[in-house]
Every structure is written in structure tokens, then in C-alpha cells.
Amino acid sequence: MAASVVQSKKAFFSGAPSGSLTLDSNVTAGNTIVVLISDYGAVPSENFSCQDDHSNTYTLKVSRATQSGSIFTSIFYAYNVNTTGSYTVGVLDSSEAASISFTVAELTGVPTTDNSDGSNSNAGTGTAVDSGSLTPTVTGDVLIAVMSSYAGTTVTINPDADYTQLQEYENGATEVHHNVEVRIYDSTSPDTANWTIGSSLRWCGCIAAFKKSVPASTPSLAMSTINRKFGHLFAR
Amino acid sequence: MAFAQWLPRSNRSQGNYTTQNFTIPSGIDTVRLQLDIAPNVFSSPTLFVLLTIEISSDNGQTWKPQFTVNWKGGTEPQGPGGPIGWRASVGGIGQYAGMLARVRFDSTGGFRWGILGEIVAG
Numbered sequence: 392m393a394a395s396v397v398q399s400k401k402a403f404f405s406g407a408p409s410g411s412l413t414l415d416s417n418v419t420a421g422n423t424i425v426v427l428i429s430d431y432g433a434v435p436s437e438n439f440s441c442q443d444d445h446s447n448t449y450t451l452k453v454s455r456a457t458q459s460g461s462i463f464t465s466i467f468y469a470y471n472v473n474t475t476g477s478y479t480v481g482v483l484d485s486s487e488a489a490s491i492s493f494t495v496a497e498l499t500g501v502p503t504t505d506n507s508d509g510s511n512s513n514a515g516t517g518t519a520v521d522s523g524s525l526t527p528t529v530t531g532d533v534l535i536a537v538m539s540s541y542a543g544t545t546v547t548i549n550p551d552a553d554y555t556q557l558q559e560y561e562n563g564a565t566e567v568h569h570n571v572e573v574r575i576y577d578s579t580s581p582d583t584a585n586w587t588i589g590s591s592l593r594w595c596g597c598i599a600a601f602k603k604s605v606p607a608s609t610p611s612l613a614m615s616t617i618n619r620k621f622g623h624l625f626a627r
Numbered sequence: 628m629a630f631a632q633w634l635p636r637s638n639r640s641q642g643n644y645t646t647q648n649f650t651i652p653s654g655i656d657t658v659r660l661q662l663d664i665a666p667n668v669f670s671s672p673t674l675f676v677l678l679t680i681e682i683s684s685d686n687g688q689t690w691k692p693q694f695t696v697n698w699k700g701g702t703e704p705q706g707p708g709g710p711i712g713w714r715a716s717v718g719g720i721g722q723y724a725g726m727l728a729r730v731r732f733d734s735t736g737g738f739r740w741g742i743l744g745e746i747v748a749g
Binding site for chain 2 (some may be wrong): 408415477
């Protein structure tokens with residue numbers, strides 16, 4: 392079964408320590424939830440955490456700040472989620488009442504064990520934005536990436552031609568610039584998520600890979616084959 | 628298409644308040660909200676506001692929360708150009724075109740406030 396994103400949703404809040412959104416469709420138990428965060432803050436480092444209303448545990452996969460701080464990007468995930476009914480995910484910033492744009496995405500076709508498969512990040516200044524390079528260990532990974540910038544003005548954010556845009560906030564007058572893109576990657580060659588923004592800004596980006604589920608092997612069948620071929624050796 | 632409306636400022640005490648319902652037009656995907664309060668109450672430790680954007684798919688019989696943010700008294704958040712106030716938005720409501728939406732507030736502490744709602748494309 393191929394891994395894929397079945398739903399995603401975005402939200403923004405400023406001046407609050409936390410905000411949460413409810414996904415539009417119920418989440419399937421066992422799937423993976425990824426939370427991608429863009430933040431503008433007034434402190435040199437940030438301390439984010441994520442939680443949901445089903446007591447799943449969210450692990451920080453990767454984070455990045457611009458060189459001088461103030462703009463931050465993070466990716467959290469929870470695998471094999473336990474859920475029934477609606478699903479609400481919250482983002483908490485314990486460092487300050489910051490401005491946060493975030494996207495929540497549900498991945499399906501992924502294993503119920505920890506399915507993360509590498510990550511990377513990058514930061515810079517200019518109109519060419521990237522996540523840093525990532526090399527998956529297997530084919531069929533979901534590569535999901537997020538970029539952040541902020542200027543108080545609207546900028547055009549163009550996603551990578553090899554990726555599909557999931558969500559974005561371009562209006563910096565009302566939200567922190569935020570773009571999330573995804574790619575189902577049938578290769579183990581290095582890959583980088585790119586964006587092009589309409590103005591030269593400080594930016595940071597992150598990427599994370601999540602493995603697809605692999606059909607379970609059939610050891611009982613294998614053992615029966617062994618018994619049929621070599622059983623006579625053990626019969627005595 | 629954009630919609631903007633300031634709800635009346637009022638000096639409300641602890642309690643809850645729900646805005647009037649509005650219909651989500653087709654072609655929009657984001658609801659933006661800005662809470663407008665007097666500057667001198669930003670730092671009030673007694674100020675706490677829980678805001679929830681709700682959508683009804685059955686003409687107001689039942690309401691489903693889409694986004695919740697809890698604002699509390701503290702330093703006004705700063706953007707590159709200065710204070711940016713308290714704002715919130717939620718995207719992905721384009722699928723609810725034609726349905727009703729409203730904003731619910733639960734608050735502690737009396738303070739003067741208003742709310743600006745805007746629904747925008749993209």
C-alpha cells in the first residue's frame with residue numbers, strides 16, 4: 392500500500408500561548424499525524440510542543456531557526472495514533488505568546504511502528520528557499536516539508552515543481568508566511584524540497600521522511616515450505 | 628471575496644458570548660479574526676479569552692469547533708513593524724460554503740473588546 396496524505400488543515404494564531412484545530416474528517420487509528428510549524432517570535436529560541444485530544448505522544452522530528460533567530464520552523468509527528476471520533480491537535484509555545492502558523496496532516500499507508508526516515512533543515516536569506524537534502528533509506532517515503540519567513544507583507548510562495556502544495560499562508564500582514572508541500576518519493580536518491588518566494592527575506596525550512604507500510608511476511612508459509620522440503624531431516 | 632465586520636465593543640464580565648451567525652460564501656477558504664481590546668488590558672493577568680470558530684452543517688442545530696485559541700493577558704505580540712495584536716485564522720473552510728459559521732468567546736475578567744471577522748479566499 393502506498394503512503395499518502397489523506398487530509399490536512401492549517402491555522403494561525405498570534406499573542407496566544409497555544410492554539411488548536413479540529414481536522415475536518417475523523418482520523419483513522421494507526422495512521423501518522425504530522426504537525427508542521429512556522430513561528431515568528433521575539434526570543435532567540437523557542438520551545439514548542441504538540442498534543443491532541445486522544446493522548447497521543449508527539450515527537451519533535453526536526454527544527455530550525457534563522458541565523459539571527461526570530462523565525463522558526465519545526466516538524467512534530469505521532470505514529471500509530473489512538474483515536475475515535477473527531478481529532479483536535481494543539482500547538483503550545485512555552486517560550487512566549489508568539490505568532491504561529493501551523494498545518495496538521497494525516498498520513499495513511501504507513502506502519503504502526505515508528506516510521507520516520509530521516510530529516511534535514513536549512514536557513515538563509517534570499518528568494519530561493521530549501522529544506523536541506525534528505526536521503527531516504529527505502530523507496531515510497533512520504534517527504535513532507537515546511538518553510539517559514541515573515542515580513543509583515545504578502546509574498547508569493549511558489550512550491551517545488553516536484554512537490555504538491557498542501558497548505559500556505561502568504562499574507563504576512565495577518566499570518567506568518569508558511570508553506571507545506573509533500574512528495575511521494577519512489578527513490579533512495581537525495582532530495583531537497585524547494586520554494587521560490589517573491590521577495591528576498593530571511594527564511595528557514597525543514598523536511599522529514601516517513602516510510603510506507605510494508606506487507607507483512609508470511610513466516611508460517613515459509614516454515615511449511617521448510618518442513619516440506621527438509622522435514623525428513625528432523626523426523627528421526 | 629472578503630467580509631469584514633466589527634462586532635460591538637462592550638465591557639463584558641466573565642462569561643461567554645457568541646457572535647451572530649454568518650454564511651460562508653463560495654470561493655473562500657479562510658476565516659480571519661482579530662480581537663480588539665484596549666491596550667492597557669493587554670498585560671492584565673486576569674484577562675483570559677477562549678475563542679472558538681464553529682461551523683454548522685445543519686442550519687444551526689449543532690455546531691462543530693474548527694479552531695480554538697486561548698489568549699491571556701501578557702505582552703502584546705510584536706511583528707517586524709511593531710505590535711500586531713491578537714489574531715487568529717483557520718483555513719480549509721471552503722468545503723463548508725453555504726453553511727453557517729459563528730465565533731464563540733469564553734472569557735474571564737471584564738474588559739472592553741470588539742472582534743473583526745474577515746473571510747477571504749486562499
